[in-house]
Amino acid sequence: MQRALPLSALALSILLAAPAAAQSGAESAEASANQQILEQYADLETVTVTPAAAGAKPTIIWIAESGGTLYIRTNRRSAWGNAVERSGALSLTPPGDFTATRITDTATMDSVEAAFRKKYGFSDVMAGLLRALGGGPRIFRLHPKLPTPEAGEAAQ
Numbered sequence: 001m002q003r004a005l006p007l008s009a010l011a012l013s014i015l016l017a018a019p020a021a022a023q024s025g026a027e028s029a030e031a032s033a034n035q036q037i038l039e040q041y042a043d044l045e046t047v048t049v050t051p052a053a054a055g056a057k058p059t060i061i062w063i064a065e066s067g068g069t070l071y072i073r074t075n076r077r078s079a080w081g082n083a084v085e086r087s088g089a090l091s092l093t094p095p096g097d098f099t100a101t102r103i104t105d106t107a108t109m110d111s112v113e114a115a116f117r118k119k120y121g122f123s124d125v126m127a128g129l130l131r132a133l134g135g136g137p138r139i140f141r142l143h144p145k146l147p148t149p150e151a152g153e154a155a156q
C-alpha cells in the first residue's frame with residue numbers, strides 16, 4: 001500500500017520547484033533577448049560606439065560575432081577603448097546599451113580575430129597593420145543590458 005504525502009510535504013516540494021521553474025523561464029527569456037540582439041548587430045558592417053565616460057566621443061567601429069557573442073576591437077592606445085575599459089559601459093548605434101569586458105584569453109582573442117578576418121577580409125588585414133602600430137589589438141566582449149521586467153510582471 002502506497003502512503004500519501006502529507007499536504008505540507010507536497011506544498012514544500014512545490015515551493016522548492018517553483019524558483020527553478022521561474023529561473024529556467026527567466027533564462028529562456030534572456031536567451032531569446034540575446035538572440036534578437038545578436039541578429040540585430042552581427043550582420044552590421046559598422047556601429048557607432050559611445051563610451052559612458054564623461055566627454056567620450058562617438059566613434060564608428062567594426063563589430064563581429066564569435067561563438068554567439070558580439071565583440072568590438074581597437075588598438076591599445078585608442079581613447080575610446082580607454083574610456084570603455086574604465087567605465088565598462090557603452091552605447092551603440094543602432095540603439096543598444098551594453099557593458100563591455102576586455103578579453104585577454106589568447107584562445108578567445110584568436111577566435112575573435114578570425115571572426116573579424118572572415119567578416120572584413122583584406123580590409124581587416126590592412127587595419128591589423130594600424131592596430132599593430134597602436135600596440136596591438138584590444139578586444140571587448142559585449143554584454144547587452146536586457147530590459148528588466150516591470151514590478152507587476154515580476155510578481156506574476
